[in-house]
Amino acid sequence: KQEVTQIPAALSVPEGENLVLNCSFTDSAIYNLQWFRQDPGKGLTSLLLIQSSQREQTSGRLNASLDKSSGRSTLYIAASQPGDSATYLCAVKSGSARQLTFGSGTQLTVLP
Amino acid sequence: EAGVAQSPRYKIIEKRQSVAFWCNPISGHATLYWYQQILGQGPKLLIQFQNNGVVDDSQLPKDRFSAERLKGVDSTLKIQPAKLEDSAVYLCASSFPRGGFEQYFGPGTRLTVT
Numbered sequence: 001k002q003e004v005t006q007i008p009a010a011l012s013v014p015e016g017e018n019l020v021l022n023c024s025f026t027d028s029a030i031y032n033l034q035w036f037r038q039d040p041g042k043g044l045t046s047l048l049l050i051q052s053s054q055r056e057q058t059s060g061r062l063n064a065s066l067d068k069s070s071g072r073s074t075l076y077i078a079a080s081q082p083g084d085s086a087t088y089l090c091a092v093k094s095g096s097a098r099q100l101t102f103g104s105g106t107q108l109t110v111l112p
Numbered sequence: 113e114a115g116v117a118q119s120p121r122y123k124i125i126e127k128r129q130s131v132a133f134w135c136n137p138i139s140g141h142a143t144l145y146w147y148q149q150i151l152g153q154g155p156k157l158l159i160q161f162q163n164n165g166v167v168d169d170s171q172l173p174k175d176r177f178s179a180e181r182l183k184g185v186d187s188t189l190k191i192q193p194a195k196l197e198d199s200a201v202y203l204c205a206s207s208f209p210r211g212g213f214e215q216y217f218g219p220g221t222r223l224t225v226t
Contacts, residue, residue, distance in 0.1 A: 004154070032214075034214060034215075036217075041222070042219060042220075043116075043203060043217040043218050043219040043220050044155070044203065044205075044217040045217075046214050046215070046216065046217075049214045089154055089155075091154070097160060097167055097168035099157050099160060099168055100145075100155075100157065100215060101157075102154030102155050102156070103154050104152065104153050104154050105154055
């Protein structure tokens with residue numbers, strides 16, 4: 001059974017700092033890995049999707065890497081802004097039914 | 113392009129009552145998912161539909177939860193009777209049918225069972 005772990009559970013940084021969020025998964029036989037953002041009371045917004053054959057994806061100030069063999073992914077946020085404050089969720093797609101398994105998220109607060 | 117629509121956005125019921133949630137996926141998305149997200153946790157898949165057929169419902173508590181997707185478009189998720197531990201946000205998502213495509217999520221329905 002796939003299990004996804006995110007560390008840290010919460011993170012508070014001053015504005016302008018670069019930061020890294022971590023995600024690990026137990027079964028390396030994945031189809032893809034997705035990073036989501038969730039604002040309070042809102043649904044999930046997809047940030048980046050990395051296919052199993054890829055090593056990284058970039059979108060603006062966000063860069064996600066994938067090391068399938070070690071079961072790890074990182075989300076790098078450059079020059080953080082208060083508007084980046086949200087919960088960031090990592091999810092991997094695996095299994096015969098290709099279902100998404102989510103981590104518990106990292107709650108990020110960027111202080112002005 | 114319209115996103116995934118869900119209603120209602122909020123619902124408060126007493127335990128042992130029944131409740132139903134509705135989801136309309138993005139047009140053309142054959143795959144539809146229902147997730148349960150308990151406060152402080154990541155979403156957990158309850159059921160996955162491919163058109164109007166069930167692909168995976170292994171984590172759906174079938175003694176009280178049911179879901180249907182008539183005509184392969186809209187879907188409803190029902191809880192009967194509700195328990196206190198069912199308090200959560202219920203998220204609907206949709207995607208194209210193939211494995212590599214990303215899922216798009218609706219805003220969710222926040223259920224409180226008192």
